[in-house]
Amino acid sequence: MPVTIQDVANAAGVSPSTISRALADSPRVKLETRRRVQQLAQEMGYMPSAIARGLATRRTHKLGVVVLALADPFVSELVSYIDQVACQHGYSLLLSSCGDDPQRELAAFNLLRQQRVDAVIVADPSVPERFVPSMKNGESPVVLINKKHYPHSVATDNLAAATLAVNHLLDLGHTRLAYIGSSKNKVESQERLTGYQQTLTQRGMPVDPSLIVEGDGGCQGGWQGAAKLLRLPEPPTAIFCFDDLTAMGAMGAIQATGLSVPGDISVVGCDDIALGQYLSPPLTTVAQYKDQLARLSVEMALSLLHAEQPMPNQLLPARLVLRGSTGCK
Amino acid sequence: MPVTIQDVANAAGVSPSTISRALADSPRVKLETRRRVQQLAQEMGYMPSAIARGLATRRTHKLGVVVLALADPFVSELVSYIDQVACQHGYSLLLSSCGDDPQRELAAFNLLRQQRVDAVIVADPSVPERFVPSMKNGESPVVLINKKHYPHSVATDNLAAATLAVNHLLDLGHTRLAYIGSSKNKVESQERLTGYQQTLTQRGMPVDPSLIVEGDGGCQGGWQGAAKLLRLPEPPTAIFCFDDLTAMGAMGAIQATGLSVPGDISVVGCDDIALGQYLSPPLTTVAQYKDQLARLSVEMALSLLHAEQPMPNQLLPARLVLRGSTGCK
DNA sequence: CTGTTAGCGCTTTCAC
DNA sequence: GTGAAAGCGCTAACAG
Numbered sequence: 001m002p003v004t005i006q007d008v009a010n011a012a013g014v015s016p017s018t019i020s021r022a023l024a025d026s027p028r029v030k031l032e033t034r035r036r037v038q039q040l041a042q043e044m045g046y047m048p049s050a051i052a053r054g055l056a057t058r059r060t061h062k063l064g065v066v067v068l069a070l071a072d073p074f075v076s077e078l079v080s081y082i083d084q085v086a087c088q089h090g091y092s093l094l095l096s097s098c099g100d101d102p103q104r105e106l107a108a109f110n111l112l113r114q115q116r117v118d119a120v121i122v123a124d125p126s127v128p129e130r131f132v133p134s135m136k137n138g139e140s141p142v143v144l145i146n147k148k149h150y151p152h153s154v155a156t157d158n159l160a161a162a163t164l165a166v167n168h169l170l171d172l173g174h175t176r177l178a179y180i181g182s183s184k185n186k187v188e189s190q191e192r193l194t195g196y197q198q199t200l201t202q203r204g205m206p207v208d209p210s211l212i213v214e215g216d217g218g219c220q221g222g223w224q225g226a227a228k229l230l231r232l233p234e235p236p237t238a239i240f241c242f243d244d245l246t247a248m249g250a251m252g253a254i255q256a257t258g259l260s261v262p263g264d265i266s267v268v269g270c271d272d273i274a275l276g277q278y279l280s281p282p283l284t285t286v287a288q289y290k291d292q293l294a295r296l297s298v299e300m301a302l303s304l305l306h307a308e309q310p311m312p313n314q315l316l317p318a319r320l321v322l323r324g325s326t327g328c329k
Numbered sequence: 330m331p332v333t334i335q336d337v338a339n340a341a342g343v344s345p346s347t348i349s350r351a352l353a354d355s356p357r358v359k360l361e362t363r364r365r366v367q368q369l370a371q372e373m374g375y376m377p378s379a380i381a382r383g384l385a386t387r388r389t390h391k392l393g394v395v396v397l398a399l400a401d402p403f404v405s406e407l408v409s410y411i412d413q414v415a416c417q418h419g420y421s422l423l424l425s426s427c428g429d430d431p432q433r434e435l436a437a438f439n440l441l442r443q444q445r446v447d448a449v450i451v452a453d454p455s456v457p458e459r460f461v462p463s464m465k466n467g468e469s470p471v472v473l474i475n476k477k478h479y480p481h482s483v484a485t486d487n488l489a490a491a492t493l494a495v496n497h498l499l500d501l502g503h504t505r506l507a508y509i510g511s512s513k514n515k516v517e518s519q520e521r522l523t524g525y526q527q528t529l530t531q532r533g534m535p536v537d538p539s540l541i542v543e544g545d546g547g548c549q550g551g552w553q554g555a556a557k558l559l560r561l562p563e564p565p566t567a568i569f570c571f572d573d574l575t576a577m578g579a580m581g582a583i584q585a586t587g588l589s590v591p592g593d594i595s596v597v598g599c600d601d602i603a604l605g606q607y608l609s610p611p612l613t614t615v616a617q618y619k620d621q622l623a624r625l626s627v628e629m630a631l632s633l634l635h636a637e638q639p640m641p642n643q644l645l646p647a648r649l650v651l652r653g654s655t656g657c658k
Numbered sequence: 659c660t661g662t663t664a665g666c667g668c669t670t671t672c673a674c
Numbered sequence: 675g676t677g678a679a680a681g682c683g684c685t686a687a688c689a690g
Contacts, residue, residue: 002445002468004683015661020685030659050443051389052683054380055666062423062444070412071603076405083399083426087433092440093424094391097412104416111421114379115391116331139331219607248607255609274400278548278577280584280609333667344677349669359675381667384682 003046012040023048054116063301064112064120064140065093068100068127072218073273074243074290075124078145081294082123089302091118098127112140119143119301126184126217141304143297146188152304154296154314156288158188161318162195162240165268165286168320169238170203172327174266177205178236180225180246182217189217189242192270196240211236215246222249230257237265238326244269244276244285251279251325262327272321281324289316332375341369352377383445392630393441393449393469394422397429397456401547402602403572403619404453407474410623411452418631420447427456441469448472448630455513455546470633472626475517481633483625483643485617487517490647491524491569494597494615497649498567499532501656503595506534507565509554509575511546518543518571521599525569540565544575551578559586566594567655573598573605576612580654591656601650610653618645 009016014033021029022037029037054060063086067075083093096112098105105128112120117140125146141152148155169177179196181189197207213228215221222241226249229235241247247269251261261267261281269276272287296314303311322328338345343362350358351366358366383389392415396404412422425441427434434457441449446469454475470481477484498506508525510518526536542557544550551570555578558565570576576598580590590596590610598605601616625643632640651657 002442002683005685006683016684017662017686018660021660024685028659033659047439047442049384049445049683051380051383051445052666053685055378055384055668055683056685058666060380065424070409071402071406073400073402073405073604076402077400079424080399080426083424084428087426087437087440092444095394095408095412095422095424097409097416099413108416110376111416113331113376115421116378116380219604223607245604248604252607252609252611275402275548275574275577275604278552278581280581282581334669335667345668346670346678347676350676353669357675362675378667381682382669384684385667385669387682 002049003044005046005048008037008041008044008046011044012037058116060116060118061091062094062115062117063091063298064096064115064117066096066098066109066112066120066122066127067124068098069124070095070097072124072126072245073275074271074288077274078123078290078294081291082121082298085295085298089298091298102130116140118305121145121297121301122147123297125188129187141301143301143304145293145297148313148315149187152300152313154293154300154316156293156316156318158191159195159198161270161286161288162192163199164318164320165240165270166196166199167203168284168322168326169240169266169268170199170205172238172266174238175205176208176211176234176236176238178211178213178229178239180213180215180222180229180239180241180250182221182242182246183214184217185242189214192242215242215249217243218245219249219252222246223253224249226250226253230254230259235265238268239265240268240270242270244271244273244283247283247285247325248279251283261325266326268326270318277323279325282329284323284326284328285321287319287321289319292316331378332373334375334377337366337370337373337375340373341366387445389445389447390420391423391444391446392420392627393425393444393446395425395427395438395441395449395451395456396453397427398453399424399426401453401455401574402604403600403617406603407452407619407623410620411450411627414624414627418627420627431459445469447634450474450626450630451476452626454517458516470630472630472633474622474626477642477644478516481629481639481642483622483629483645485622485645485647487520488524488527490599490615490617491521492528493647493649494569494599495525495528496532497613497651497655498569498595498597499528499534501567501595503567504534505537505540505563505565505567507540507542507558507568509542509544509551509558509568509570509579511550511571511575512543513546514571518546521571544571544578546572547574548578548581551575552582553578555579555582559583559588564594567597568594569597571599573600573602573612573614576614576654577608580608580612590654595655597655599647606652608654611658613652613655613657614650616648616650618648621645
């Protein structure tokens, strides 16, 4: 049995309330008593029960984090940042992977509701759209990452991201430029596609529909997408991929046929996962500011809680990272 | 304000206790009442407060998961499995990355204690040893993954893993065989090193100390380790790496100098992270049964809780996965 | 400055 | 088969 506030109160010869106040460093208790109590609590190894405190204050200091696939490097890096920020604010993360099964989705989200998390952050953009409405029913605010169309979100500007990538490739002199999208992230992928198309058009290049194929946001989809492009009578000389995993798969497919990256085909990814720089060749990519996505999403969640002026939706820029897969460096 | 059990009781015209029992499907309440209450609760969108329940039962149905770096693919894949299993048992995961800072470590672990998690699983083998003793003080049982020397653990047999890798390389005809270890995972790395040495000796090969270098369990360490090996007067023709990230880094370094994998040097990793098969060439590796590690660690944690006969420590086998980086397939 | 009193929402004896 | 009452460990008025 853990030490309770009563135990400490008895030991200190004061009432539980005083202990409670002293530990909160309330000025309402005499400095001396405060110090004494604090030290005593420390010595006794007293750990306030977050559970009892939660019941009393109706605030659990827990953030629910919903993801579909934690194993996706972008997602795990993001969650890692979120955890850091949350920790700084005295919050813990309650994880909830909803898997791909609609049944589990609901169960997972209900678990979060039962746990009375103060807010939930949907940290994986591939969490299905159909999952989102059910969240509204909950009483805790929901912040979505990279779903800018929802009430509370912080997202990377996909249009700008695609523009950076395509301009880079165009600057390199490429004229046949493909895009591999993601069926798992329809909206995001569509936005990046739009950026791709707009940029081509703006720079006076034709948009060839046969150069637009769909992956699944993972390596496999990237591989298959690239394989399809390679079978074209006139294959592209550069590929912009929905994300870094797609790009990895694409590079694999290209290299497996004996072609060279970037010698024959240049590849650009998106996200900037940590492993990208260790691929051969290192992956040129459009980086998302994961640290900012994390920080802002936590801050937004917290601001929603404290009913300050509702923090507006955030749209973050992206950053081009030049590496070997487009022949840079 | 969420619907409380009182609300449901009022609506149903029975007492809270009956609601509580009905929802637990207790035979003590008449079948008809039970059904009626269950449906009513459903309709009213009643979600029992895990927090109040936790206070009353002293069981939170939460598992604390301690990791150092969630962004490590092995770790995130593992946690992903743990989440699945935990969910099946009606448990949620409370995440706690302790970062590399000893200060935060303590804070992170204290958070878990305050949250009164039922048990904690240390899911990242690179969580520093010095962190472990402080866990014993907690009142909740602790299960460690891949730290077989601790009271409650489930681990992959590192000796066997290394043996598989080295035998494979030897079978391929290699005679100069290097090992890149990890300074961040001393014990594990030492075990794999022992397996490497024993196997070489058993098969009548010399153990050349200059072929044993240390990485950091990540790509960078792998890169540097391989670079060091390449500068040797007589470089190895095969490298067994502490883990897949190390192997990725090593492959990068080798390929960056214009050498070929596996043409000039074969590389074997360990862990079998999902991305391995999409590298060029795809990575031969010794797979850990991550699903089993996850399942058994959760089951061990739960068994510890329910004070059944304490489940003995588990040692799992490893499995060789042949791919391109050793010229297979 | 400190103590007393009431809950927070649930489970669980113990009665009826 | 169901209800009443106590209590889980804490916080937060309200007194003094």
